[in-house]
């Protein structure tokens with residue numbers, strides 16, 4: 001393909017930092033680059049505490065451990081999301097309860113959340129689709145009324161805000177992804193943001209194989225011991241070095257992505273298709289750009305049409321509520337997920353990355369406009 005769907009961005013100082021970390025003598029986790037990346041993430045998200053992890057998937061697994069989820073506990077979440085949002089809780093024996101998305105933002109439908117609450121519900125997991133915020137005010141009210149924890153799967157939302165407040169600062173816990181397809185990347189990586197002070201110390205222990213090694217390194221205990229369950233969720237400082245370079249270039253990455261997003265949005269305004277909706281009060285970080293075709297057959301035509309012009313378009317998500325594992329481990333909330341089932345069959349994602357040129361954007365737009373007129 002002439003225009004790939006994604007091309008990982010190489011930050012100006014990335015190679016320099018990678019070499020520095022690899023030759024520093026500290027290549028295991030929690031070295032100087034991990035601290036630096038954590039500080040940059042804290043500045044961006046306003047989170048109380050930031051722990052780098054090996055992936056967003058692992059950060060989500062940590063949220064399930066931190067919330068002490070037990071078999072049979074229920075977690076409300078959208079069906080329109082990546083599998084890791086659900087898997088993390090299924091691994092603890094908890095039951096994902098799938099709620100439909102809104103037809104405009106494709107975010108968890110806040111109006112449908114409360115009807116899905118039962119005496120076994122422990123948490124609501126929100127995914128800010130494309131980094132456009134969920135209606136956090138309404139969701140927080142439901143959570144408060146029923147004593148539920150809120151978790152943000154903020155894989156798309158780094159740098160986004162809801163009513164001026166950064167995404168990742170709303171949930172007791174929030175997770176980030178630095179997978180190669182995300183705005184900021186170190187190939188594979190993630191972070192757990194801990195906003196509830198009471199969970200900070202245990203989060204450190206779970207991430208360090210269930211030991212208090214973090215406290216030992218800070219000189220707070222004279223040896224480290226096995227304190228709790230846990231696993232190895234901390235990334236090498238070499239990966240954190242690449243991530244640090246990317247975070248230092250965040251403004252530049254965002255400027256380029258925003259230019260592409262805005263160019264698509266204005267150029268496709270007149271075309272006969274559905275474009276993303278961004279409600280007032282939502283500042284999004286241009287994570288993805290999608291259009292909705294009128295029906296599944298036209299969606300396939302659009303992807304083929306673009307491929308014929310050298311443009312790689314993609315689709316996602318396969319709804320979780322009707323996936324084989326979703327049916328086995330989860331259940332559908334009252335009202336079902338009709339919007340999710342409909343949009344998932346009509347959605348097309350256009351190439352969006354920091355290295356796209358104006359000419360490439362024009363080529364994509366021309367392909368879409370030609371298809372829409374056909």
Ligand SMILES: *Cc1c(COP(=O)(O)O)cnc(C)c1O
Pocket residue numbers: 054055056057058081082084085127153155156176177178179188189190
């Ligand atoms: C990318 C993504 C994940 C998984 O991230 P990894 O870092 O690859 O584990 C989870 N949730 C959502 C919504 C994502 O987009």
